[in-house]
Amino acid sequence: MAGTERLKVNLVQGENRVQTVVRGQIEVPQAKPEIEKILSKDAKARTRNVSIVPDKVIVDGTLSLQVTYVAFKPDQSVHSMEGDVNFTAFVDVEGAMPGMDAVVELTVEDVSLTPSKRDPLKFDVAAVLSTFVKVTELDELEILTSVPEGNEALETQDIAVEHMIGDKAAKQVIVSDQFEVPEEKPDVEKVLASKAEVEITGTKVLAGKVIVDGEVRLQILYSAMDPRQTVHDLHHTIKFSDFVEVPEAQPGMNVQVRAEVEDADVQPVIDPKLTADAVIKLTVFVSETRTLKDVPTKLKNEEGFEKRRLKVDREIGTGVTQVVLRETAAVPEEKPDIAKVIETMVDKTEVTETNILKGKVLIRGYTDVEVVYVSTKPAQDVHALHQRLNFRTFVPVAGAEPDMDVKVSVEPEFVSVDQLGADVHTEAVLRVKATVTEITQPNVYVPTGAAPTAAPTPCPPTDYVVKAGDTLSKIAAAHGVSVQAILDINPQITNPDVIDVGQVIKIPCPAKG
Structure with missing residues (x-):
């Protein structure tokens, strides 16, 4: 058998x-x-x-x-x-x-x-x-792993695949914070625009759930509370930690998390404070690597079997390295000299080039450091300047080959700026991570006549009465669905930003998994 x-x-x-x-x-x-x-x-x-x-x-x-x-x-x-x-x-x-x-x-x-x-x-x-x-x-297959009795394998192959644990799991979370405007910035009269980006900084698989750590990075454009009503911008980062239930997950399994901002709102509350709410959609894929030995990829007699070509991503390996950057540069001519450095931060980090060699990944990029300082002018105005630090490094990844794919992430771990006369000396430490993957296309056999997977039982939508303070984003997050899913079954909502208290809307079933 x-x-x-x-x-x-x-x-x-x-x-x-x-x-x-x-x-x-x-x-x-x-x-x-x-x-x-x-x-x-x-x-x-x-x-x-x-x-x-x-x-x-x-x-x-x-x-x-x-x-x-x-x-x-x-x-x-x-x-x-x-x-x-x-x-x-x-x-x-x-x-x-x-x-x-x-x-x-x-x-x-x-x-x-x-x-x-x-x-x-x-x-x-x-x-x-x-x-x-x-x-x-996502597909579920019954793969032939040994030669049927009375048959003969003309070719066999060791196959490594990522076996998905359950289906993809999705969850909406609300990330909120109340924070003050930095001292060097004028107070806020009106928020003109806000943008938010989310980045996953860590994951951990526990029994039945995945812990997700991340950061929501806000960029806020506002008019200042002064007679000139000048326009300013500020940045703020909100750290968060949440979990997504995956019933069959176990420690040691692999996990991939995608995060996207579905909605973000920033408003002034009590001078000089702002409040921010962001709705984040987390999508989690849990898998375990399974290696099948001597899988028949060509049978002498194929009767009773269907040949399938599996086109799947396979992770080759991950490597991490640290990069230390040091650079001394003059203050730009258009900027006043520095009297005192107030704050330093990494404003942006970009990877501009990757090149996979045998067993390693070469990476080029840059990081922009923002320096906020008090100038030497009589009024001691607060100014900001940017300094760009280029980097080139390599990350060892065992098994990497030139024709494979790579995903690189760069995280700043430390940044410091010192004043050296009229010059600025910047030091930064970056953590560079490279994950190498490849697409494999092995041939496998699937027994014909296998029982089809049972179709899921349809789930009818439910009614919800809009309450004071509700938005579609908050309603969607509370019910574990997306805003678009609500709009799809409520054609009467022509503007997703306008819903009325007492209005009855339909809520679709949340995605299972």
Whole structure:
């Protein structure tokens, strides 16, 4: 009698990379001076929504720009501004179907700003984005693991796959904080805009659940509480820890967590405090690596079996290294000299190049350090400057080969700035992690006539009466569903930001898993 093993695997249905040209316009805020000269521009793209239709993935995203410039005014002071441009990318992926899962990676390859001919406060944006999409589907297979009696294996192979534990598990969490405006910043009269990004900083698998640690990074644009009502921005980070239930999870298993911000709101409460609420969607995949020895990949007699090609991701290994950066540079000419350093922080870290060699990964990138200081001017104004530190390092990963894939994360562990006369000496320590994977496509045999998996029992939606203070994001988080899922079955809601107290809306069943 032939031996089999039932595996639940994420099969790669297809992947593709396309270039997308993004065009739009950003505007200098009214309280900011006009631009004489752009000193630097940084751009980052993030996804807002991903939809899968037959053989195609539609990615709605936002291109966020941060521009540092010399003002068109007598003192030629240095200012910064931000702007967003929304875009939609269409990626052809053969085999993609609604209900499948998609992983999207966006990379800004080039961006340019051109002054508008009609309005000196507006700039035309043109950017080139690289959009990579991988579409997967969870499938359960009964795989032949030994040669049937009376048959013969012409070829065998050792196969390592990630066996999924349960289905993907999703949960919405609300991350909240109340914090004060930094001393060097003016008080807030009105929040003009806020953006939030989330990053997972740690995971731990326990019996029946996964602990997730992360950070929500807020960027807030506001008008100041002074007669000029100048526009300022500030950053704030909220750390959080939560858990997602995965009943079959056990310590030692592998875990992947995706996190996305579904909604973020920042409002002034009691001067000089702000309150922030962010709704985060966590999606957790728990798996264990199973290695099957001498699996028949070619039988002499294939009667009673169906040959299947498994296209799956397999993790080769992970490596970690530390990078110590030291650099001394003069204060930029357009900035006043430093009397006292108030605060230092890592503003941005970017990986610009990765190259896989045998047994290691070469990585290039940079980190931007922001220095807030009191100037030597008579009024002792508070200013900020940025210093860019480039780095190049390698991370050992046993088994890595040039044709494999790699994912790199860089976390700042320490940053310090010292004043050396008119110069600034910066030291930073970065933790660089590289995970190498490859797509394997082994042939396996599946017995024909296997019993199909039972279809899930439909779950009817329930009614909910809107209460004072409710928003769709808070209602969705409380019921374990997404805002989009609520909108899909409530066509009467034409504006997701407007719901009325006493209004009855339908709540779909939460995703199981």
